Amino acid sequence: MSVTWALPFDQKINPKLNLNRLVSITTYKEIHSQTVKDYKQFWASVASEIDWFKPWEKTLDDSNPPFYKWFVGGELNASYLTVDRHVKSWRKNKVAIIWEGEPVDEKGNPKEVRKLTYYDLYREVNRVAYLLKEKYGLKKGDAIAIYLPMIPELPIFMLAAARIGVVFTVVFSGFSADALASRINDAEAKLLITADGGWRRGKVVDLKGIVDKALEKTPTIKDVIVVRRIGNKVNMVEGRDKYFDEVIKDIPQNVYVEPERMKSEDPLYILYTSGTTGKPKGIVHDIGGYMTLLHATMKWVFDIRDDDIYWCTADIGWVTGHSYIVFGPLMEGATEIMYEGALDYPQPDRWVSIIERYGITILYTSPTAIRSFMKYGDNWVKAHITSTVRLMHSVGEPINPEAWEWLWKLVGREEVPFGSTWWMTETGGILISHLPGLYLVPMKPGTNGPPILGIEPDVVNEDGKQVNLEERGYLVIKNPWPGMPLTIYKDPERYVKVYWSRFPGMFYVGDYAVKDKDGYFWILGRADEVIKVAGHRLGTYELESALIEHPAVAEAAVIGVPDPVKGEVPYAFVILRQGYTPNTQLSQEILKTVRDKVGPIATIDKIFFVGKLPKTRSGKIMRRVVRAVATRAEVGDITTLEDEASVEEIKKALEEFK
Numbered sequence: 001m002s003v004t005w006a007l008p009f010d011q012k013i014n015p016k017l018n019l020n021r022l023v024s025i026t027t028y029k030e031i032h033s034q035t036v037k038d039y040k041q042f043w044a045s046v047a048s049e050i051d052w053f054k055p056w057e058k059t060l061d062d063s064n065p066p067f068y069k070w071f072v073g074g075e076l077n078a079s080y081l082t083v084d085r086h087v088k089s090w091r092k093n094k095v096a097i098i099w100e101g102e103p104v105d106e107k108g109n110p111k112e113v114r115k116l117t118y119y120d121l122y123r124e125v126n127r128v129a130y131l132l133k134e135k136y137g138l139k140k141g142d143a144i145a146i147y148l149p150m151i152p153e154l155p156i157f158m159l160a161a162a163r164i165g166v167v168f169t170v171v172f173s174g175f176s177a178d179a180l181a182s183r184i185n186d187a188e189a190k191l192l193i194t195a196d197g198g199w200r201r202g203k204v205v206d207l208k209g210i211v212d213k214a215l216e217k218t219p220t221i222k223d224v225i226v227v228r229r230i231g232n233k234v235n236m237v238e239g240r241d242k243y244f245d246e247v248i249k250d251i252p253q254n255v256y257v258e259p260e261r262m263k264s265e266d267p268l269y270i271l272y273t274s275g276t277t278g279k280p281k282g283i284v285h286d287i288g289g290y291m292t293l294l295h296a297t298m299k300w301v302f303d304i305r306d307d308d309i310y311w312c313t314a315d316i317g318w319v320t321g322h323s324y325i326v327f328g329p330l331m332e333g334a335t336e337i338m339y340e341g342a343l344d345y346p347q348p349d350r351w352v353s354i355i356e357r358y359g360i361t362i363l364y365t366s367p368t369a370i371r372s373f374m375k376y377g378d379n380w381v382k383a384h385i386t387s388t389v390r391l392m393h394s395v396g397e398p399i400n401p402e403a404w405e406w407l408w409k410l411v412g413r414e415e416v417p418f419g420s421t422w423w424m425t426e427t428g429g430i431l432i433s434h435l436p437g438l439y440l441v442p443m444k445p446g447t448n449g450p451p452i453l454g455i456e457p458d459v460v461n462e463d464g465k466q467v468n469l470e471e472r473g474y475l476v477i478k479n480p481w482p483g484m485p486l487t488i489y490k491d492p493e494r495y496v497k498v499y500w501s502r503f504p505g506m507f508y509v510g511d512y513a514v515k516d517k518d519g520y521f522w523i524l525g526r527a528d529e530v531i532k533v534a535g536h537r538l539g540t541y542e543l544e545s546a547l548i549e550h551p552a553v554a555e556a557a558v559i560g561v562p563d564p565v566k567g568e569v570p571y572a573f574v575i576l577r578q579g580y581t582p583n584t585q586l587s588q589e590i591l592k593t594v595r596d597k598v599g600p601i602a603t604i605d606k607i608f609f610v611g612k613l614p615k616t617r618s619g620k621i622m623r624r625v626v627r628a629v630a631t632r633a634e635v636g637d638i639t640t641l642e643d644e645a646s647v648e649e650i651k652k653a654l655e656e657f658k
């Protein structure tokens with residue numbers, strides 16, 4: 001099914017949206033191919049739309065592939081672009097962030113709403129930059145870690161660090177002490193910013209307790225700043241931990257910290273993400289290329305304007321929040337919503353009540369969220385006014401057509417542009433998406449749409465050869481793009497190996513995809529050992545490593561199986577050590593070990609005890625075979641299997657579970 005843009009939707013909703021934007025796919029393809037042919041020149045023209053302290057001399061340094069450098073010689077600052085620029089314009093007292101806390105009163109209204117104008121944000125960012133620089137002695141090139149819930153201090157600390165050239169790594173607040181410690185240690189962070197807790201579904205998450213455990217094994221952390229969010233009593237370590245309100249109170253409101261003149265290819269942040277094997281990789285993003293891609297996509301994909309109320313429902317702990325809550329919308333001077341808690345708390349209509357309360361015009365959410373809303377039924381949605389919404393996108397995992405149609409009909413009134421933007425931590429920003437801010441081409445439920453301008457993705461087979469249209473293959477990106485990683489932190493060889501070695505000269509994404517006859521991409525899911533649980537990226541390796549830390553577990557294989565709401569959920573197949581017998585209590589204990597090691601987001605859905613796991617003759621676990629059995633798919637070629645009885649074991653375990 002293909003849905004053409006309903007006419008004249010923009011006259012009703014958005015008089016400014018020009019119908020001249022309606023183009024045929026053929027026209028889009030022609031425009032696109034021009035931008036790809038001259039991609040350096042094309043991206044240079046986009047980059048010239050943002051403010052540089054000093055213009056670049058070379059658009060792309062490709063002398064040492066795959067370590068590409070964009071806009072070499074150029075100087076800029078991400079904090080300048082997101083705050084100072086607006087303060088110098090009429091946007092000075094425009095609202096930047098409307099923050100809504102999770103707790104509600106008896107009537108169901110939010111207990112706390114904070115509105116920060118661009119000028120408020122500017123002053124706070126300057127004060128925190130001053131604090132970091134003058135009181136904590138941090139300087140350009142140092143690293144800090146941020147482990148905060150969704151409160152305004154999170155973007156403020158990120159922007160303050162960016163202002164003084166301090167590299168930050170944000171750790172999602174659903175990660176455990178071990179996960180936090182390993183990221184701090186890899187980044188060699190000197191300072192950690194956390195809170196006395198966070199609200200999640202009406203409960204307090206004890207962030208400070210997790211931090212204290214993590215810091216038992218992080219020698220580089222000298223200081224901790226604790227933001228008071230809950231107001232409860234937490235353990236404060238003398239000489240190390242200080243409350244944010246106490247350290248900031250003497251810093252004047254009008255302090256100004258000169259933004260560092262950063263090189264385009266200097267690092268902005270490190271964000272850890274799961275891969276096929278080994279510990280999470282620290283993806284390093286630059287400044288010039290990254291900010292250029294965000295500027296472009298905010299305009300093209302989100303059609304962002306000054307009268308919009310934009311809401312991205314992600315958590316800033318993931319890349320979506322970095323790019324499309326913090327740097328992208330603020331660079332464009334948008335007014336955005338930042339919501340602290342669960343989208344269905346205390347009732348399933350929390351998300352729609354937010355749309356209604358602020359008159360959201362642009363909604364960026366995830367398939368998992370949509371599917372969970374669907375489950376609650378239409379009436380929760382119909383009880384609220386959502387007709388302000390003029391554009392929607394989804395991200396994080398493939399969107400099933402049913403979920404797409406449900407939201408498009410109910411909130412999108414069968415007329416608003418609604419896409420599924422494909423990208424990943426590594427790409428920095430959206431690379432495959434409809435571009436309603438530029439061109440309107442037909443939508444198709446479930447597709448990711450055509451590539452954005454200047455980007456050349458393709459679908460290839462095992463040998464790196466382009467597959468036929470409608471045929472499944474591996475997604476690759478054929479040209480360097482602004483926003484691409486600089487490297488994997490402290491592990492450039494791994495960067496080359498993981499992304500650039502499988503198909504020489506092409507960036508290997510790790511997703512299966514299909515390209516249809518119109519040139520639209522359909523990303524089908526991961527082709528490797530990464531699973532996406534509710535859109536969160538988890539490596540089976542991390543889960544397996546956590547499982548075998550339990551003394552009863554000898555070996556473990558984790559696979560992702562389809563789930564109607566979360567997209568995928570992890571199943572664990574475990575071989576017990578001698579002397580242990582399977583029972584419910586042991587299952588619970590093992591599951592708890594995984595939650596403790598990785599974090600509450602790493603909840604294994606089901607655990608199965610088996611005597612054998614399918615392995616190759618060289619001893620590698622064949623997860624593909626486990627997955628095929630568990631999902632009743634074709635098991636495929638098992639000639640390399642060491643012992644066929646292992647397949648029966650898996651089947652038996654699945655049957656017995658029911």
Ligand code: PRX
Pocket residue numbers: 273318319320394395396397398399420421422423424425426448509510511523524525526532535536537
């Ligand atoms: O499998 C793809 C899936 O999410 C992966 C990247 O995960 P992460 O780095 O956590 O970034 C998520 C948010 C940008 C990809 O390899 N993915 C992301 N967006 C989509 C998607 N799959 C299908 N459709 C999407 N729109």
